[in-house]
Amino acid sequence: MNSKPIYINGLGSISIQQPLSFEGIQQPLSYQTPHVRCVEPNYKDFFDAVQARRLSKIIKRAIVTAKQAVDDSGISMPDAIVTGTGLGCVEDTEKFLDAMIRNEEKFLQPTFFIQSTHNTISSQIAIHMNCKGYNNTYIHRGVSFENALLDAYLLFQRGTIRTALVTGNDEMTPNYFILLGRIGYWKQAIQNTRTCITQEQSKGSFAGEGSVSIMFSDTPSSKSYACLNRMSLLYKPVKPMQQIIREFVADCGLNIDDIDVCMTGMNADTENDAVYNSVLQDLFSPNEIGTYKHICGEYYTSLSYGMLLSAYCIQQGIVPAHCILGGVEKSGVKHILLYNHFRNRDHSLMLLSTC
Amino acid sequence: MDQLIEQLKKEIIEVLNLEDITPADIDSNAALFGDGLGLDSIDALELIVLMEKNYGIKLQDANQGRDIFKSIQTMAEYISKHRTI
Numbered sequence: 007m008n009s010k011p012i013y014i015n016g017l018g019s020i021s022i023q024q025p026l027s028f029e030g031i032q033q034p035l036s037y038q039t040p041h042v043r044c045v046e047p048n049y050k051d052f053f054d055a056v057q058a059r060r061l062s063k064i065i066k067r068a069i070v071t072a073k074q075a076v077d078d079s080g081i082s083m084p085d086a087i088v089t090g091t092g093l094g095c096v097e098d099t100e101k102f103l104d105a106m107i108r109n110e111e112k113f114l115q116p117t118f119f120i121q122s123t124h125n126t127i128s129s130q131i132a133i134h135m136n137c138k139g140y141n142n143t144y145i146h147r148g149v150s151f152e153n154a155l156l157d158a159y160l161l162f163q164r165g166t167i168r169t170a171l172v173t174g175n176d177e178m179t180p181n182y183f184i185l186l187g188r189i190g191y192w193k194q195a196i197q198n199t200r201t202c203i204t205q206e207q208s209k210g211s212f213a214g215e216g217s218v219s220i221m222f223s224d225t226p227s228s229k230s231y232a233c234l235n236r237m238s239l240l241y242k243p244v245k246p247m248q249q250i251i252r253e254f255v256a257d258c259g260l261n262i263d264d265i266d267v268c269m270t271g272m273n274a275d276t277e278n279d280a281v282y283n284s285v286l287q288d289l290f291s292p293n294e295i296g297t298y299k300h301i302c303g304e305y306y307t308s309l310s311y312g313m314l315l316s317a318y319c320i321q322q323g324i325v326p327a328h329c330i331l332g333g334v335e336k337s338g339v340k341h342i343l344l345y346n347h348f349r350n351r352d353h354s355l356m357l358l359s360t361c
Numbered sequence: 362m363d364q365l366i367e368q369l370k371k372e373i374i375e376v377l378n379l380e381d382i383t384p385a386d387i388d389s390n391a392a393l394f395g396d397g398l399g400l401d402s403i404d405a406l407e408l409i410v411l412m413e414k415n416y417g418i419k420l421q422d423a424n425q426g427r428d429i430f431k432s433i434q435t436m437a438e439y440i441s442k443h444r445t446i
Contacts, residue, residue, distance in 0.1 A: 055379065055380055055381050058380060059378040059379055059380060060378065060403070112413075112414075113414040116403050116406040116407060
């Protein structure tokens, strides 16, 4: 099927790096702990006291990054808002459940209940932007952002929409961090998050969190970062991934050699990264394999940060050395293939190119 | 009564997440809804939960709320008469 490219015209992010800036891509902060929380902007610059009091932190982050992406794009109002979130507003969910247990199922506070629903994020973005268009939320753990993007992508292909704000939002509460730690998600200790993928391969990764908003349009602008040529989601693929990648790239009218960087979801967890190594070793050299989770940490919708980073790198034409497995800066970048997997079960391929 | 009013202000600030507002900023006789603090219907539910949880008062008649929640002063007067905790 011939697919129409869609253009990334605006970006916004709050992550464990400097908020609302691309500084983290150039010079990422490094941490020595396996649980890193977001660096928050001053929300008083964005909300008055009355507005802010009923917005949990994740909702504030989502609204602020959405505003940044929309302002960046120059598009006043998106036709659609589609959100991916693995956990939704889990902090308020925890507060609500804690109160329910503590008070023996009495005295339930309505605000925590309202905010504990997953689709609150997308709807609050719409309320604050006064956007009455299509609004949807995808909650599929490690492939939530992928499915949100696929929804928007298909709406573009059908010509139903001309612009869309696609967001990925997740928070990592201390409780959830502990729960995932019990099943081996995290390292016990970490020396340096910035270099962990190449130097601290062991069981588990390090936890991050973040909100990323990406403004797509069916037409490029002078500010376009990159275009999304094609995307594909696969569940338990039957064919070998090497073959699938070759066919995917060929469907885009390219050869494997045309791909400047294959940006992966490597996260310093031996088991996770072994999947990438086995798939990519015959296709790309270490100087063509990229990483981003050393910047944003591991969380369910971290691919949204990978897409933001890749789009920015394409606009700049450079992938910094710390994002390349081989440690050598890649210049003249025109095509980045985003390849991610979740538990070697769900795989995704997305091709970003210069406009 | 003054002690109860002060305690009530602190509880309302906490439960309604009124950042940057101190008890001294709240006029005991100012309207809680509309002008004044600018509370809304969800806040009303929060206040009903607060009264039941902290003072053992269960409001049976929704129409009562209109008078009880006029201001901090009216809330405090109602609580002092009807509290069970």
